[in-house]
Amino acid sequence: MAATEDTRVKQQYNEIAVRTAAALKDAREAAFEKARAAARKKYAGSTYPREKLFPAHDRPGLGVALEYERMGNRPVSETLQARAASLGFEFEHIGITIGSIVHNIDLKKTDDFEQSQFVRDVLLERKVVFFRDQHLSEAEQIAFGRQFGDLDAFPFGLTGEDPYILEIRHGKSRPGTENGWHTDVTWMKTPSLGSIAQCTEVPPVGGDTLFADSHACYLGMPTPLQERVEHLHGINDYRVFLAERSPMGLPEDLVEKIKREIPFGVSHPLLRTHPETGKTALYLHGGFLRHDSLYDVRTGEKLERAESEAIVLELLQQHGRPEYHCRFTWAPGSIAFWDNRAVQHYAASDYHPHKRILRRITVSGDEPFYNPAD
Numbered sequence: 001m002a003a004t005e006d007t008r009v010k011q012q013y014n015e016i017a018v019r020t021a022a023a024l025k026d027a028r029e030a031a032f033e034k035a036r037a038a039a040r041k042k043y044a045g046s047t048y049p050r051e052k053l054f055p056a057h058d059r060p061g062l063g064v065a066l067e068y069e070r071m072g073n074r075p076v077s078e079t080l081q082a083r084a085a086s087l088g089f090e091f092e093h094i095g096i097t098i099g100s101i102v103h104n105i106d107l108k109k110t111d112d113f114e115q116s117q118f119v120r121d122v123l124l125e126r127k128v129v130f131f132r133d134q135h136l137s138e139a140e141q142i143a144f145g146r147q148f149g150d151l152d153a154f155p156f157g158l159t160g161e162d163p164y165i166l167e168i169r170h171g172k173s174r175p176g177t178e179n180g181w182h183t184d185v186t187w188m189k190t191p192s193l194g195s196i197a198q199c200t201e202v203p204p205v206g207g208d209t210l211f212a213d214s215h216a217c218y219l220g221m222p223t224p225l226q227e228r229v230e231h232l233h234g235i236n237d238y239r240v241f242l243a244e245r246s247p248m249g250l251p252e253d254l255v256e257k258i259k260r261e262i263p264f265g266v267s268h269p270l271l272r273t274h275p276e277t278g279k280t281a282l283y284l285h286g287g288f289l290r291h292d293s294l295y296d297v298r299t300g301e302k303l304e305r306a307e308s309e310a311i312v313l314e315l316l317q318q319h320g321r322p323e324y325h326c327r328f329t330w331a332p333g334s335i336a337f338w339d340n341r342a343v344q345h346y347a348a349s350d351y352h353p354h355k356r357i358l359r360r361i362t363v364s365g366d367e368p369f370y371n372p373a374d
Contacts, residue, residue, distance in 0.1 A: 063220020
């Protein structure tokens with residue numbers, strides 16, 4: 001009896017649901033036609049603004065569309081595609097506006113200017129470029145990186161045999177901790193242009209790194225948020241490294257010596273103009289930025305603590321939308337070269353207790369700035 005009653009109730013619900021869907025369909029079609037007629041009248045002879053198609057609070061799809069449009073609605077320029085073909089390279093694009101694997105390339109050929117310039121141009125167009133089966137030694141990885149500028153040593157991690165190599169090792173006793181959206185070393189006055197990481201050991205499954213397009217992310221931010229942060233700067237420091245080095249804490253005199261020698265607290269804009277492409281990116285690292293430190297660079301006026309922290313919290317959610325992402329699965333010998341001025345990245349910590357080992361170097365950059373004209 002109970003089963004029969006349940007069936008009757010379910011049938012009654014479905015009949016109501018079908019009638020409701022039909023009524024809503026008619027109402028929506030009528031409203032859409034009315035809105036379309038009004039738009040034709042208002043925008044007669046001009047294009048209907050694409051921004052109107054997206055809800056004001058939910059614009060990641062618009063951000064990607066706008067970024068892809070200024071890329072020519074193609075993953076790479078015709079010129080770059082032709083150069084790849086002439087050099088015998090093949091592209092495998094893994095994101096809409098971000099991320100490409102270049103096949104048939106040998107990164108050990110560091111005396112080939114045409115090849116290194118090609119890699120640099122792919123980096124500028126695709127924001128992160130990947131390579132497979134390279135298996136570079138430390139010296140070869142250093143030589144590859146020096147094609148793109150000077151290198152920055154990293155003072156707060158395990159180094160390889162070469163002091164410019166940072167070893168990122170995780171395993172059973174040290175789970176991965178880079179699983180948050182960030183761009184590298186914003187505690188530096190002149191943060192690195194880009195990072196070059198090579199995988200030497202991978203877990204049996206997992207351990208991918210995700211990258212987010214900071215240009216598309218900026219374009220996809222709600223307009224009021226764009227306007228609110230346009231002239232805001234914040235203070236960044238490396239306190240997290242001083243706190244985590246030892247469970248008992250570091251000697252106070254050592255901490256003070258480090259702070260004297262490496263500036264502790266530098267100001268950067270929340271919006272960054274790319275010095276080579278001129279594009280605007282959302283630019284921050286939640287672990288280095290002091291969340292209560294935002295101020296208006298035009299007046300020097302500091303925001304109230306609650307407002308500053310609320311803005312930072314909202315900004316830290318922006319890169320997490322999948323529309324902006326590409327995802328790279330590592331293998332031994334795989335290399336990723338990403339532009340810290342144009343992307344954020346997130347190392348998925350989903351492989352404990354297995355090992356994952358990367359070797360990273362960073363290419364020297366310049367001081368971030370924001371040009372409102374861009």
